[in-house]
Structure formats: C-alpha cells, structure tokens
Amino acid sequence: MLLVLGLGCLRVNRKRIEIRVEQENHHHGHDVGERLYLHRHSLVHSLPSHLKIIAAIAFILIVVSTPITQWGAFIAYFLWLLMVVFIAKIPFPLLFKRALIEIPFIFFAILMPFFGTGEKIQVGPFDLYREGLIAGSGIVAKGTLGVMTAIILSTSTTAREILRGLERLRLPVLMVQIASFMLRYVNVVNDEMERMKVARESRGFEATGVKHWKVLATAAGALFIRSYERGERVHLSMLSRGYEGVLPHEEQIEHKATVWLKAMMYPIVAATIFIAQLLIGKM
C-alpha cells in the first residue's frame, strides 16, 4: 500500500520541482535550453559537445556496472564528480537543486529496506532488510551520479550545442530537426499557454478540482490548434526560402587527440577507480 502511495506522489512531486527550477532560472526572452545553461569560462565549457556526451555516457556506464557493495568506489566517484563540478565552475547549490528531479525514484528506493525478505539488520530504531538496504542505496547512489552527470552536461553546454553533438553522434537528421524545432518554439508555445492562463484568471477562473478539467482540456485543445497552425506557417515560410527536407550543414572540424584526451578524463578516472575496486576486491 505504501508503495502505491509513493508512486502516486510521483507525478505531483515531479511537477513541483519542474516549476521551481523554472521560476528560479526564469529570464525573459531566453528559451528553455538557454535557461539551463550557465555561462562560464572553464575547461568543461570549452570542450566539444559530442565528446562531452560520449564522456558522460561512458562515465555513467562505468558507475552503473560497479557493484554497490564496493562503497569505497562510489565515494571516489562522488569526489571525482564534485571535482569536475568545481572545474566547470558550477555552483554546488545549483547542482543539488537541479538534482531534486530525482526524488520520485528515491521514494521507491527508501521503501525497499522496509518491505523485503531475508536477513534483517538493526539500523538505529529500524529493523531493515539487508538486501533491500543494499539495493536501495545502490539505486540512490547510481541514480544521483547519473543525474548529476547530466546536470554538468546541460549546465556547461547550450541546448543547441547538445543537439549538434547528438547530430555528430549520428542521431537521425530528421530527429535532430524535430528537436531543433522543439527548442526553437518551446518558449513561444509556453508563452502562449501562459497568456491563456492569464486570460482565464482575469475572467475569475480558478482551477480547484476535477470539475474544471473541461476548461483546462479546452485550453489544451486550443494550444494544439495554435501549435499546429504555427507548424504549418513555419513550414510554408521554410518552403518559400528554399527548404528541401534537410537543413544546410556547417563544416565539421576534426578535434585533436589532446582535446579528446581532456574530454575523456571524466570516464578515464572513473575507469581507474573501477579497476582499483576490482583489484582491491580480489585481495
């Protein structure tokens, strides 16, 4: 039953966090991607985005493959991650605030030691299941490292750069284009939705319960029509400017081995920690 409640809260909490992130970083005239990006001059910021994406994914894969019982390795991963955050000049409070997005799954993990089977151990006032405790802390540790890695990436790279990186990593062209349309218009459509909200509220509307869903759904329908019509207008104006199904490319620069090495330091150090824990585990 508790599990049901925990997952029931999931949507509610995610919502609150998103809104909080939005309010705190709200600058007028910037799109969603730029709002997440934090402009600094650092080594991490200067690296090419496709290398950063590879590095981030490689780091997470190494972390995920480490057994949680090697807790020393996880402390080392965290320290290394925090050092990279420091090198990237990302303020720690920002890092932790954005990491709150993870909360719904932490609920899941926290419940695990209480409902399980097998051996029990005493931790403070609680009787906990050993296996559940290990698995739960594994989910929290690995999830947090993953979330924080993604935060380093999105804070040190603009949304447009991430997209260009994904394109270099062979994400299908059409997907890249869909994503770039999304980035370009997400702010316009959000503003449209905001205006509709202001209009509703200035007519005295306040959504308090299920009985107001029809009004909100009508607004969603109107939002769809406006988005679709905007899509059509954009498409026509693109055609009249000579669009033939692909956007023109700019030339791609090849990066030197040193740039590669710098970018790959992130997973390389993690791999070293991984190998060290294997060796220590054997002894």
Place this chain on the structure above:
Amino acid sequence: MHIPDGFIDVQTSAIFAGLAAAGVATALKGARTQLDEKTAPLAGLTAVFIFAVQMLNFPVAAGTSGHLLGGALAAVLVGPWAATLALAVVLIMQGFLFADGGLTAIGLNVFNMGVIGVWAGYGIFLVLRKILPKNKSSISLAAAIGGLLSVPAAAVGFTIQYAMGATATFSVSTVLGAMVGTHVLIGIGEAFITGLTVSAVLASRSDLVYGWKNNVQKLEIRSAN
C-alpha cells in the same frame, strides 16, 4: 515514469535501446511516406505541444494535481508515426537538458512511452473507432479509452524491464500489481483529459484530427420543402 540511471542493468538497457531505436526508425520511415518534408515542422511542434501540455496542471483534490502524458492524445491528433517521433524527442531532450530520466535509460523510457504508450493507445483507438458509430463523440470516446489503457500498458513495459534486469528487491508480481494499479488510476485522469481535448479540437478544427480525417461526412442534400 522516467527511469533513472542504474535502476535497470546495462544489458537490459542495451536491449531496450535497440528496440526503441527500431521503433523510432520505423516511425521515421512511416512519417516520411505520410508527411514528406512536412514531418520536421509538424512533429517538432507536436513535441513542443506535448512538452508544454505536460506542464499544464490538472488539479485533483487537496492540493495535488496531475498532468497529461500525451502518448495516445498525440497519436490521435497527428498520427502514430509523428507521435512516436515527437515523444522520443521530448524524452531525449528531458534526459539531456533536465536530467529527467537517465542518459543510459533513454532507450527504456522511449520504449515505454514513445513506442508502447503511443501504439497501445492508438491500437485501442483504431479498434474502438471501427466498433463505435461514426460520429465525433465516438472519436473522443475512443481516444479517451486509448488514453486510459496506454498508461497501464506503458507500466507493463516498465514491469517487463524490471523483471529482466532490476537492481531492486521487490518481487516482480508486487511491482506489476503496484504499477498497473496506480497507473490505471493515472490512466483514468489521462482518459478524461485526452477525450476532452480531442473533442475540443474536433469542435473547432476537426480537419486537424488525424484519427477523424478519413471519416469526413458526405454533404447531405435535401429538398427545401
């Protein structure tokens, strides 16, 4: 519903990344034959719409509220191909920009919501459209039921992944029960919002609704006496 890194093991994540990629590749092919060079702007704006509408709060009671997931809604409005592409892009962007859903779990999430969510919802919609009388209100009803079942279907997808490679200790049957149970409840909300939204679009621009397009009624000519 957004699975984080480390929740499902690497092998299972890789398998589902492959399946999700196959689903997206099929959708790319389908969208190309159907929409041609219109695909990018329309699927792009659909992605924006889904992203925005997920921020629209629907109050439930006592200060809690939920939001739309949008798989079935997008499929009924713009067709399943464009819907899969739009949801995949939304999920990839949420992972990379908001850290919502792990980077190594994008395949899992795209498979559940972009492939299963969209196609389960759309499949049910198609079946119901065939059975129900051919009018606008049955299109809304079919979309609503598609929305209702698309959410637990995605939850079943999650449970399969959980059974294959979970790092957690809850038994699979417990997870299946809890996930499907809660997601049927969430699905009821999804059903109402999907149905109401589709009927709102049908009322003003029925020509935009993909699921209605082949259903245009013939002009009826009556004598004036």
